[in-house]
């Protein structure tokens with residue numbers, strides 16, 4: 001059977017998709033979210049708000065929440081916009097762990113700007129605290145604006161990935177430095193732990209080293225799950241070797257399918273079953289009762305920003321556009337002259353929307369130049385998108401960025417999740433108590449012996 005056919009049949013045979021929630025700055029994915037009516041403008045510093053948002057995702061049976069981290073670069077215009085990250089991802093997840101029961105807790109931790117022993121300790125402690133729900137998104141970090149926080153310049157790709165491969169192996173070794181049954185804690189016999197099952201790791205690499213052992217016993221899932229985010233050949237290699245899930249970004253089914261296959265092929269090269277690596281591209285949502293209501297919400301959210309984006313749309317479509325005529329559709333002549341940029345994977349979709357006759361303002365309100373595919377419309381449109389990608393072998397699941405977290409997560413849970421469940425594409429209940437269980441990842445203590 002051809003590879004893609006077998007994927008399609010898997011979907012038909014009842015495999016179900018994963019859903020994660022992007023939890024960034026506490027407001028939502030749209031820059032104007034912090035100013036929307038009904039939003040507490042102090043959510044940026046509110047751990048209670050993050051807890052509430054994670055609980056909303058757990059009500060929708062999402063398998064995980066994902067907290068990206070720079071760490072520490074403010075990429076937004078602070079005069080008018082909130083930074084996009086959490087105050088501190090580990091502290092946020094600790095707060096969420098105490099107030100949720102099932103949802104997986106995934107955060108980015110840089111392999112370049114952390115000592116592996118510190119990362120090992122923090123993620124394992126979170127794993128214990130959450131009873132086996134922790135995931136570490138291991139990324140190498142990019143950009144000199146991040147490196148400057150550590151008094152450094154960004155190392156070369158070779159150096160970053162060289163260190164990353166060592167850091168992950170070392171951390172998994174530290175996580176496995178307590179045997180499965182090492183912690184006895186028997187008050188009768190007085191034995192606290194089996195000394196012979198707690199062993200130093202004594203690893204010395206080119207970039208990092210540690211003696212170990214870690215002083216933390218296994219969690220309910222043994223040890224945290226590894227995630228990776230990125231799409232370069234380096235990312236394929238690192239994720240193929242170590243990761244159980246990839247946080248991705250793709251604009252078309254074809255691109256997502258190619259990405260997913262690249263990760264699966266990399267997993268095979270390291271002796272792993274390709275089904276052990278789940279490819280999870282992003283999806284941004286503005287869900288409302290119909291397309292018009294959803295577009296109006298986006299327009300309210302974006303405020304003055306929409307006319308500022310006309311220049312970029314011009315480049316994407318290869319035609320001059322007039323930002324003084326925001327409320328008119330493109331003319332027949334403009335549509336005939338349009339040539340979608342071959343360098344921007346979003347351009348063809350932008351032209352499709354323009355051809356539907358929407359005004360210039362509405363075209364932009366569809367999110368045609370956002371950084372993931374965007375659903376602006378009723379819940380069924382999101383469900384259709386997810387089903388099409390899933391059944392085409394382009395995704396094992398999706399990470400959802402709601403436009404405004406305060407109500408956008410609940411709307412997704414109430415309007416999209418039931419449709420997916422009815423179609424048999426998403427589970428009705430958590431089948432497991434651990435993140436490893438939610439992802440169907442095999443048990444693991446220490447380094448995967450196959451890699």
Ligand SMILES: Cc1cc2nc3c(=O)[nH]c(=O)nc-3n(C[C@H](O)[C@H](O)[C@H](O)COP(=O)(O)O)c2cc1C
Pocket residue numbers: 067068069070071108139140141142157229230231232234235247248249282
């Ligand atoms: C969907 C997605 C999410 C990402 N999340 C993070 C993140 O939270 N923190 C981070 O430092 N980099 C993040 N990255 C960046 C990647 O880790 C990587 O640095 C980037 O894709 C450049 O790749 P390269 O380092 O192989 O050149 C993300 C990338 C993608 C595609």
